[in-house]
Amino acid sequence: MLAVSAIRTDAGDPLGCLDVGERAEPTAVDGWTTVSVRASALNRHDLWTLRGVGPPFQRIPIILGSDAAGVDEDGNSVIVHSVIGDRANRRGEEDSDPHWSVLGERHDGTFAERVAVPRRNLVPKPAGMSFEDAACLPGAWLTAYRMLFDRAALEPGGTVLVQGAGGGVSTALIVLGSAAGYRVWVTSRSAGRRKQAEALGAEAAFPPGARLPVRVDAVMETVGEATWEHSLRSVRDGGRIVVSGATTGALPPAGLTHVFFRQLTIAGCTLGTRDQLARLSRFCARNRLAPVIDRVLPLSRAREGFRAMSDGSVFGKVVFAS
Template identity: 90%
Template sequence: MLAVSAVRTDAQDPLGCLDVGERGEPVAAAGWTTVTVRAAALNRHDLWTLRGVGPSYQRIPVILGSDAAGVDEEGNPVIVHSVIGDGARPRGEDAGPRWSVLGERHDGTFAERVAVPRGNLVPKPAGLSFEDAACLPGAWLTAYRMLFDRAALEPGATVLVQGAGGGVSTALIVLGSAAGYRVWVTSRSAGRRKQAEALGAEAAFAPGARLPSRVDAVMETVGEATWEHSLRSVRDGGRIVVSGATTGALPPAGLDHVFFRQLTIAGCTLGSRDQLARLSRFCVRSRLTPVIDRVLPLSRAREGFRAMSDGAVFGKVVLTP
């Protein structure tokens, strides 16, 4: 079967480690099953793997990809929950020491077929296409949990999303607007600021700009480049929810802000299978669809990786076998 794999790692030439070619069929262990993939979504996690930035248990070579939607062995349309672990729950929720996602210990979803635990399958609502559904398990599930679980915001709250254009940030804008939040966004690009407003953001600002008022919560995926602005922008007693650090993970801590102003810093990685099911239902009821930058055949996966590496995407890149 055709698959996209990391055959080695190289921080300087990650795309040189990418292989698109034939691989053996997946073998389902006890309690696992096989899904025929109809669509799979690219994440920055896949690029980190090629760069050698991954957990100590990362397996190389490995078929990449953690998000997918497809058809199970009985012909049912399903969404694949990517978290592999005790109870398939995210880290920090009693997942156990062997928590991982597809594409780390186990071959991932950038293939014609993938083996997954039976408990990781969520029924795909008829109102979602396979391409849209494939975007939910990673970026959209992370955004859903950031907003509705880790930030615990009430409708009408003001949320600042640092950075516009990535899968998580576009999901935060769409989900937050649909939930009745005032969503503000920052971006270096004037074009992306306009795109964010078209998605539902109330206002968009240049990085580091002084905001009209402090916000109830900041959604942080950028890291070092925006951390100081996040600390200054959140109200006293507010929250900063962190799910990534694309510009670096070691910013000045700003602990004086944290303890004097009684801020809460909350981490977030993915979400549970039940949250994925609720997210899919919420999208259908609210008529929300993920922002998809482009859909490519699996054979052109390198093109999608290149676009993500160059920062030339707005939303998700989806691969279709």
């Protein structure tokens, strides 16, 4: 079968570590099954794997990809939940298992014509949702869903600041937050991306570091070092900053006087549970929400998608059609 793999890692030449070629068909062990992948979505996690930035248990070589939608062995249209955990230890959440991983780390991932996954990781795909849209949900959209509706503890009508506009999580935050009735503000260095964010439903868009009209109830932080100080200054007393990434650096000045004196809450967020993925898919279907897709490429042209993400020219998600 055709698959996209990391055959080695190199921080200086990540795309040189990418291989698109034939791989052996997956086999399903007890409790697992196989899914014929119709669409899969690229995440920055896949690019980081090629750069050698990954967990200590990262397996190389490995088939990349964690997000997918397809058809299971019984002919059902499904969405693949990417978090692999020990059911006996998870306490209702897969990532409470200290040994949890996502597809493409310990186990071969979704950038292939077929993938093996635990049966419990399959979520029904809503009938009216395309495979391409569904493939975007398990990673960026699930992370955004959990940030907004779990970690942020927002009341109806609250004001949210999304740091950065254009990435998969950021665009999902804008669409989901607007649909939920939040007042969504965003920041971006690009005037064009600020306009695109407003077209998605953001009430206002500002340059990085801009003084806001009022302090917000919560900040959604995926950028890290470049925006952290602004996030601390922009949230109201007693508000929350929800962090799910740090693409510009993970060691900014902490600003602890802001945290304790103004009684701020810093909440971390990574992906979400299978049940949250099921709720997210129903929420999107009921409200006719669609992920922002920058481009759809055949799996054979996956290198183009990786290059676009590496160059920073993507707005929304890159999807591979199998």
